[in-house]
Amino acid sequence: MVELSAEQIAKLKALGATQKETLVKMGDDFKKEREKDAACIYTCNATGCRSGGSVSVIDAFRDALAAAGLSDRVRMVGTGCMGLCASGPLARVEIKGREPFLYKQVTPDLAQIIVAQHIAPALKDAAAPLNLSKKLAGHELSLKLPFFTKQTKIVLKHLGHSDPENLGEYIANGGYRALMKALEMKPADVIDIVKKSGLRGRGGAGFSTGLKWEMLAKSAPVGGEKFVICNGDEGDPGAYMDSCILGGGSHAVLEGMMIAAYATGATSGWFYIRAEYPLALERMELAIRQAKKYGILGRNIFGSDFNFMADLRYGAGAFVCGEETALMASLEGNRGTPRPRPPFPTEKGLFDKPSVINNVETLATVPAIILGGADWYNAIGTATSKGTKVFALTGKVLHSGLVEVPFGTTIGEMVNDIGGGTSTGKKFKAVQTGGPSGGVIPASEFRMPLCYEELKKIGSIMGSGGMIVMDESDSMVEIAKFYLEFTVEESCGKCTPCRIGGYQMLRLLKKIASGKGTRADMDKIRDIAAAMQRGSLCGLGQTAPNPVISTMKFFADEYDALLNKGRKG
Amino acid sequence: MAEKMDEETVAKVKGILLPWKGKRGNLIMALLRVQEALGYVPWEAMEIASVELNVPMARIYSVVTFYNYFKLKTPGKVVVMVCDGTACHIQGSPALVEAFEKQLGVKSGETTSDGLFYLQVVRCLGCCGLAPVVVVNGKTYRTVAGEDVAKIIAEWRAAMG
């Protein structure tokens, strides 16, 4: 790298300061624009709703507005995920002076009717009562549903409410203020806030983010470099929190990464996002381009001494690459096989340089903490699990979607209130958290508050936030088999306990599921599980037995029934 | 084995690799881009990448066989992705997988003998709220039921002439 002269540095600093002003102005301009609008239509433009046709819905809205001569007065915004994906495409109509109104399952035809019957009359006469046809009324989704009212949104706050591709809007919503604030603090103080906030990694293990940063801050750069890596691999099948956060709030993740870098002395950042998430990749690529263009990424950022660059790499379909050492191997262009720790990535990480790896949601939370302060964040949640957590609530639940709740919310509140009960009318049987590494929680335990410790106690884990709801028709042995099949398929194959142990355990489980199993097979499963938990090299193998062990514990009767079947037959 | 690549394709592959030369963490990205362009990663493209990116073939091949995303053979013209992630599984995807396998006469990862359909069982397409989900050449089918399978196949058979 070329050393810059004092004069050049002074110039860069001045440029940085100007860039800061430009950005602030950009946000203000956007706010002024927004004030002028008489109404706004927010249509979800995230993966779920896009697959339901939201792109053509947006087009239809635009056409209808133009035809009605309202294009100037009504803003059309394609947003990030609004949360209730199962009912999508969603569109929220916000008219000044009126309550916001949410439509579900919107089609292009319906979009035209919404403009004609709802928006146009309301804009013509501010006092006109809302007079919707039966058809339109049938598409209302009440914003008073517990699904909306019971959530506390920090990470998802702006997701369903802003255009992720509009940098001005991000700034108008307070974006990059946290970075500006952090740059005026000492790095150690930034770490201090994060430590005091109680933020724990959202990627699964729940390690204190502040402590991890402190470890990196202590490591000397190697070859002048230290890295921050954003883990956007999200391999848990049935979980898509990070996908939506990246797709709808890419700048927040980037801002969080930059704050982490400033606090730890990291010189550049890497996003590792799975190739299966085209929208998240596209939006992140755009965010990086925009940030470079406006001097958010670069040298002497906002006139400070902080230099930072970020780059993006794709994951190519391997669950194990979510594990941090495997992820680094993958970033380096190798097979994604984990290696033993120590050395920890903070000592010897990507390309053998000190690195810190943080989950998408973790990083997306950081700007809010810097702006809101440690005390504010620390006051949310339970004694040891602070703040909010995003969950992907799926399975046999009525309101399936993306939700954010404070830690301590009970499972019952999640599925009954927010989720609105089962989608099948049958009784709840259990929820599964933590994906393939987690376990089941039977309905009898639904009063349990969601936090790291409680989940661990019951034999599951927080994981990244997948929450699968099952009703009485679901077989727990089948669920265990499903997850184990997944981990066996996704085992990298490097170490024996996981490679052969998982495979043998699956054979035993299949035997039991088919009614041919014996008690001895159950014991063998327990033996293998113990060896995998203690002898596997990485978290995948160590936790792969969890779904089996936890269903064996809570639904022993189901296993018994299968064993007895074998005995009789 | 693989047919010889024509000059135009060789040039195309080299063109794709060019911007990745000398960059850190380039291999998987470059190979993904090659696959994007050719539908799969042919042996010869790996040989070119080996020279252009200065990576031994052994590593390229071991990488390509490690990650699910890479294909070593031309997939069919119509790629049918059936999600068997947890949410879809709970909502009945195993029956869908079975139906597709039966009606197309192939297993996951295989192409029909007429080269038309490529069936792939995937783990989560990121729209679990719509489970079970099937994506065909980029078009998403939500809450698919068993009886929809024949319709979907017929639709694409017709579309392909």
Added chain:
Amino acid sequence: MVKLKIDNMEIDVPAGTTILEAARRVKVDIPSLCYHRDLNPRAACGICVVKNKGKTLRSCCTAVEEGMDITTRDPELIETRRTILKLVLSNHPSECLTCIRNDNCELRRLAATFGLREVPFDDITPSLKDRPIDTSTDCIHIDSRKCILCGRCVEACQVMQKIHALTYLDRGIKSRVGVAGGLPLGDSPCVRCGQCTAHCPTGALTEEDHSEQVWALLQNPDNHMVVQIAPAVRVALGEEFGLPVGTLVTGKIYTALRNMGFKVVFDTNFGADMTIMEEATEFVKRFTNRICLPMVTSCCPAWVNYMEKYFPDMIPHFSTCKSPHQMVGVLAKTYYAQKAGIDPAKMKVISIMPCTAKKMEITLPDMKSSGYQDVDYVLTTRELARMIKQAGIEFTKLDDGVADSPLGEYSGAGTVFGYTGGVMIAALRTAHFLITGKEMAEEDLEIKPILGIDKGVKEMTMRIDGSEIRIAVAHGIGHIAEVLERVRAALAKGAEPPYHFVEVMTCPGGCVGGGGQPCEVTDEVRIARANGLRQDDKQSKKRCSHQNANIQKVYKDFLGAPNGEKAHHLLHTHYTARPLYKK
């Protein structure tokens, strides 16, 4: 130094020591399977788990830390290890009775140590049925069914040797070790160095066994059986019979071979002396006339193969000399056959080598200068050890024999061929004589800067009679690319080459660490074996190749002058560029 407790024993060890190595110092042998002291730990098997204050970790790859409190055995750890081993066995064919590695297989040994009496899990080996044994190289066999995926071979091939022939394919339960594209090893960049076989703990990677063929030849009384042993064999074979590493057992080997039925026992060391006559002459000629410098040695067939595949532009730099055992082979079937009045068609020459690549070398087109295949079979040190056992020979009790004339006598220079730097040392001893007409001083005969194995590339400048000879000696083929790149760059610029004479040995340490040598080689073993050869050199009455009287006699009676026409026809060869992959 780091202080820690292992099973309640306090111990101080240097920082960086692994827990497993530290435990060995307090005489605790933590069981291990994938670990090999010679290679980077891959941490694949999980057998070596221990606990540090209750937390499980792998001892083979975890460095000690101040204040650790390690438990190496408790019921949980023992159960974990036993279950892991049972899992391994459930995916491993039970073929010990007929397995080439059955007397020194690390897996079989571990199963015995653990006292497992049953494998409670399904036998899943039927799924391995579609993995045929890869015999495509005629040197190295891969029986992937017996592979436990320890990764040592890949580590040896990719990291130590930087060849990248072997790699990991697929993942999960389908993971296996193989060649890119699933190609046969014979169509891969493999140079047949055999380091993978010397490091494999099981019978998954082995030398191609030719002992049956050789027994068959020995049993036919019509055959005139000739055998020769390479330098490095004499300091390694003893290990297979429990002798200390590096014990020099030349005389016992001669006797054993005679007892096995060989009629004539020659020594490759004679060939090494012959090689030096040819190579030193060639070098002096090329050096004085500045032709294609640097000149590089050619007695290692894996290195030749490497250069043909990776650096074909360097072919003109190779010495055209055949390797020592090929020289003995061709001279046996020509000179000796004539002299002794034996029909060369009935003569069979067997070479006992530390090397797997030599099995390939004998089949190359140029290796038929006698009109017959000059060397009929190559047996590795390991194969010879097994054959001696099969013959019921009590090796350690044998008396010392002597080799036969005329291709049995050797000088100290011939024997040092077996370790890195040796060929160069031997060549310089003779080059010095050829250039100056004077012998090197006794105390200079061991050229210290190019001895030793701590550096992969050793460089020095030697002064002979006012001219400076720049020398490089590389061992472990992984180190050679940098040397060649340097040469390439200088030549491309038209500059003076950085070296005049380069010695390359594919195996780390040279042939003492060869791919056909007894397994479980480490640097200590390599050094001990090399020291055995140094002792052989020092105790030789004649220490330079040109002093070998029989060499002089063969030239006078038969070959004419070194590098002369006949010598060229019989003792020199050609090289061909080869593709890395055949597909």
